[in-house]
Structure formats: structure tokens, C-alpha cells
């Protein structure tokens with residue numbers, strides 16, 4: 018641990034994203050302030066204009082890699098930081114903007130820009146881990162701030178971070194929710210999605226749209242069959258599964274086969 | 278800046294704004310002759326991938342354009358879809374929408390005026406430096422902001438990208454007693470809201486005054502947030518569906534965001550300053566009395582004073598949430614059902630940063646055929662550039678480092694949310 022008074026030097030970087038995950042960091046409010054005697058916020062452009070150079074102990078990275086500039090930037094972040102954490106579903110899975118990865122990029126650009134050649138963007142929006150080694154990944158759109166805090170605290174005491182990869186259905190059952198698939202026949206991504214949000218959507222009586230990304234060893238094929246049983250066409254089932262974290266590896270691999 | 282006649286001010290990474298942007302000011306022969314607000318936030322192509330998605334997904338998908346004001350996107354998308362389907366959310370649903378949406382104003386405004394903007398006026402880097410002398414200011418800001426977030430969370434499940442809202446209303450009925458936690462410390466929060474406004478009124482804010490065009494929704498009986506007619510200070514008034522007829526849009530070579538102007542070519546300002554000036558009479562009496570006790574008289578005359586509008590709207594939002602909770606009666610259904618039908622419609626809501634416009638066309642199966650989204654910050658870029666030209670003298674009279682700070686402050690007056698403004702839209706290119 019280098020820097021000011023033996024504090025852990027923290028940096029927060031933003032790539033292609035909505036700033037919502039940085040918002041979660043800011044929303045930690047008092048809990049973050051309480052850590053300020055242990056952490057030095059060395060780089061966090063959204064919160065402070067006092068940007069200090071690296072090296073950093075911990076880099077929190079929000080956002081996916083979607084431009085040549087960001088490709089360079091993540092490499093520099095890696096060189097400059099002891100621990101790199103991808104925060105949120107953009108950084109961890111490529112994000113909602115990876116929905117364009119399923120389309121013809123020239124068409125996408127043309128649909129939006131009159132002069133697509135002026136746009137500097139990579140063909141695909143990809144997770145940070147496609148470019149550099151990432152020490153810890155926290156999914157979620159947005160990432161859950163308590164998960165974030167727990168990772169920060171574990172890093173602070175120098176412990177290896179323990180992360181659960183349990184499915185959302187377990188969390189949902191523990192909460193005592195009525196299952197929306199069973200009770201309402203609604204498509205829900207809970208059976209393949211990682212816990213961590215508090216099973217929010219089912220608590221509101223609606224299906225999960227998978228914003229936390231896949232659980233460990235998900236079975237999207239079985240879920241798609243279940244959706245077909247509910248009366249969805251193959252195309253509709255695929256559309257539901259191709260949601261905010263569609264570019265996560267297991268979901269992507271499944272959809273590539275299923276849609277063919 | 279005596280002695281130097283020609284130079285450039287370049288701010289490569291704007292700090293304390295939402296997203297990434299820079300500014301470039303060129304001074305020639307002692308006058309500012311070129312200003313560029315440069316946006317290098319990458320495009321995310323929302324309008325492209327929305328095509329083919331189901332109409333019900335529009336609120337949750339477009340929420341991801343902005344993590345600071347996701348509810349504005351949820352509300353605009355929901356209202357546009359409701360218009361297409363010919364339904365209206367119930368009065369009680371609208372109360373809940375407003376409680377949460379005002380919560381978002383509070384969350385966003387306090388983040389901006391206390392954390393990001395106030396440091397500028399006191400020559401500090403961050404609110405933590407302000408707190409060394411004024412610890413109460415930081416405490417109030419955190420508490421009020423948390424309370425605003427709590428309002429969103431209670432109604433919508435979580436403050437960033439809430440899940441409780443849908444086309445037609447909400448996903449489930451919110452019990453009256455679920456709102457109680459917001460009332461528990463209401464008096465204290467109200468006091469803090471007032472104190473924050475008083476603190477902002479005591480800041481040394483640059484005194485300049487010039488001609489500006491404003492545009493915002495206009496409320497009938499209430500300060501506008503969810504709906505209203507579009508109005509401006511040039512005497513125009515028109516329905517939200519006509520918005521695109523009243524503005525022109527251009528793509529700059531140097532920026533990933535679009536620039537909007539009035540048909541006449543004049544830049545305009547949307548956001549708190551515009552809302553405040555066009556709807557001053559509709560602010561809660563408590564807010565007006567704090568303002569007027571400090572000797573303030575409307576209208577606000579320059580964009581540095583936008584910080585006053587934000588603090589005033591924050592206090593107003595607290596009071597409104599209190600009133601709406603008092604009036605809320607549990608409805609017997611959470612949302613209006615609708616038959617899917619093809620159609621096209623637009624809706625404008627007042628995001629914390631100003632008018633947010635959504636237009637959609639859907640087919641008979643409820644699939645989105647076309648989407649156009651105009652966020653407030655994109656509408657403000659032209660005004661930002663003009664603003665820097667207008668306060669040029671002020672900038673030029675200062676030493677270099679201060680001048681640079683002033684340029685940054687001028688941009689921050691607009692609370693630019695660069696993340697949303699770059700999400701991308703169909704456009705016309707102007708070669709320079």
C-alpha cells in the first residue's frame with residue numbers, strides 16, 4: 018500500500034456506461050466516508066477534480082470497452098493498479114450496449130448516423146476481462162452497493178474476496194416471494210441469473226430481466242424450453258434471454274446455437 | 278490575462294460532470310473567437326437496438342441511458358407508450374410516480390449543487406474541502422440526498438434503475454404505510470432543505486446578466502415534472518408532440534452528441550433555470566419566502582444562478598413529496614391494462630436537467646419500429662458554447678488558471694450529463 022499516510026489508494030474509472038454504478042459508489046455516502054481514514058480517493062473524476070496520478074492500489078472500473086481509446090485505457094489501468102475490479106454489468110459482461118453486438122454494426126451506425134465513418138467505435142461492446150486480467154468482478158445493472166462495499170472492505174483487510182454465485186431463485190424463495198412463472202405464467206430470467214439484487218423484480222410481481230448476469234453454471238436451454246411451454250415462440254424466448262447481460266459468455270454461447 | 282493576446286484554454290477531462298467531456302476555447306486578439314464543448318463519451322446506439330424490442334421493455338431499457346436520472350427515462354417512455362395505446366395512468370399511480378421522480382430530482386440536484394458545483398464558487402476541489410469550514414452543509418447534503426434516494430427506493434425498489442414502474446402505472450400496489458418511513462424524519466429533512474437553499478443563496482455567485490432563451494414544460498396548477506405544454510420566454514407555446522417541429526439539430530464533427538437550437542438558430546436553455554423562470558409562481562410558498570427573504574426577485578438572470586434554481590427545486594421537491602404522501606390513497610389496481618395497437622406518439626417529462634423527449638412508433642404486435650430520444654444535455658450544448666462567448670470578458674479579465682476554472686464552472690452551470698447526451702440519434706451533419 019503506497020501513497021498518503023499508508024492509505025489504500027482508490028481510483029474509479031469510467032468507460033462506456035451510464036454512470037449508474039459510480040452513482041452506487043457515491044450513494045454509499047456515510048459508509049464511504051467512514052472508510053476515508055483507510056482509503057485515499059486518488060482518482061474519481063465524477064466526484065472530484067483533484068485527480069492524482071497512479072499507481073493505485075485498487076481500481077474500480079465502470080463501463081464496457083467499446084472504443085479503440087478505451088482499449089488502450091484499460092491496459093494502462095491494469096499497468097497502474099494492483100487490484101482491478103470490474104464494477105457492474107457493463108464492465109463485467111459488455112452491458113446493455115452489447116445488444117448492438119447481435120446486429121450488423123454498419124447497419125447500426127447507419128441507422129443512427131448520417132455519416133457513420135465519423136464514429137470511432139469498436140464493432141462490439143465487450144467486457145473489460147476480454148482485454149486485461151480482472152481480479153474481481155461485480156455484476157449488476159447497477160452493481161449492488163453493499164456487494165461493492167463488502168469487496169472493498171475485504172480488499173482493505175487484505176483478504177481474498179469471497180463471492181457467491183448462487184442463483185436468483187434461491188434468493189427469491191428466501192424472501193418468500195410467490196414465483197411469477199408458476200403463479201402468473203410470466204417469463205422470468207431468475208433461474209439463470211446471479212443473486213445479489215434482493216430478488217427485486219419478483220417482489221414487484223414481475224419477471225427478472227437478468228441485469229445481474231448469469232449465475233454459476235446456468236441452464237439457459239432449459240429456461241428457453243420453459244418459456245416455449247409458456248407459449249412463447251422461439252424468437253420471443255430468445256428475445257427475453259437476449260437482455261441486458263446478453264453478451265455474458267454462457268448466454269451468448271447458448272443464443273448463438275438456439276437462434277440458428 | 279494582461280499581456281497575452283492570443284492563446285487557448287483547453288480542459289481535456291472535465292471533472293465533476295456526469296460522463297466525459299472537454300472544452301476548448303480559442304482567444305484571438307484579446308477576444309474569444311471559438312468555443313467547442315467536446316464530447317468524447319462513446320456512442321451507445323440505443324435507438325438502433327431498441328428496434329424490434331417489445332414496447333413494455335422501453336422504460337427499463339432506456340433507463341440505462343442515464344444512471345443519474347433513470348426515472349426520467351422510465352417516465353417519458355411509459356407516457357409515450359400510454360399515449361400510443363390510448364390509456365392513462367391513474368391519479369394515484371401518478372402521485373407515486375411524482376413522489377419517486379421528485380426523489381430523483383433531489384438525488385440529482387443535491388449531487389450537483391452540493392457535491393459538484395458549490396466547490397466552484399468557494400474555490401475548493403470538492404465538498405469535503407467545504408466541509409472543513411461548514412460541516413453542516415455536508416451533513417445536510419448527504420441526509421437530504423439519502424432521503425430522496427429512499428423515496429425512489431420505497432416506490433421503485435432501488436434508486437438506480439428502479440424496477441417498480443411500468444407502462445400504465447406501477448407493477449404492484451404500494452401500501453400507504455410503506456411510505457411512512459419518509460414521513461418519520463420529514464420535519465428535519467424539510468429544515469435541512471431550507472438550510473441548503475439558504476447556504477446556496479449566501480454563495481458568491483458571479484453577477485452578469487444577459488439575454489437567454491429558455492424552454493421548459495409549463496405547469497397548469499403544479500410545478501411541471503411529469504407533463505405540461507412546452508413553453509419558452511419568447512412567447513411560444515406548443516404541445517409535446519410538436520417538439521421536433523420547433524427545434525433544429527446538427528451533428529458537430531468534434532462531438533459524439535447532437536446540438537439543438539430553436540428554429541431561428543438561437544440556442545436555448547432547458548433545465549432548472551428555465552423551469553424556475555417560467556414557473557416561478559408555482560413553487561411552494563415556503564420556497565418563495567426563503568428566496569424573497571434574502572432579497573431575491575425572479576427571474577434568474579444568468580446561468581451561474583442555476584445553482585439557486587436547483588437548491589430551490591430541491592426544497593420544493595421535499596415539500597411536494599410530503600404533500601403527495603398526505604394525499605395518496607391506495608388504489609385497487611396497480612396499473613391500467615391496454616390492448617396492443619400500432620401507433621406513434623411522443624412524450625416530454627422534466628428530467629432534473631431539463632426536458633427529456635421520447636418518440637416511439639410500434640407495430641400491431643407491440644414491437645418498436647422507431648425510437649427517437651432527445652436528452653436535455655444535448656439541447657443545452659449550443660447554449661453552453663454561447664454562454665462561454667458571452668461571459669468572455671469575465672473570463673479574459675482573470676489570470677489564466679482562474680480563467681480555466683471559470684470555463685469549467687460555466688459548463689457545470691448546466692449540470693451536463695454527458696452519458697445521456699451521447700446515446701445517439703439520427704442527425705444532420707454540418708461541416709465546418
Ligand code: SF4
Pocket residue numbers: 034035036037038039079080104105106107108112113157158159160341344437438
Ligand atoms: S452496469 Fe448498468 S448501471 Fe452500471 S454503468 Fe452499466 S448501464 Fe449503468
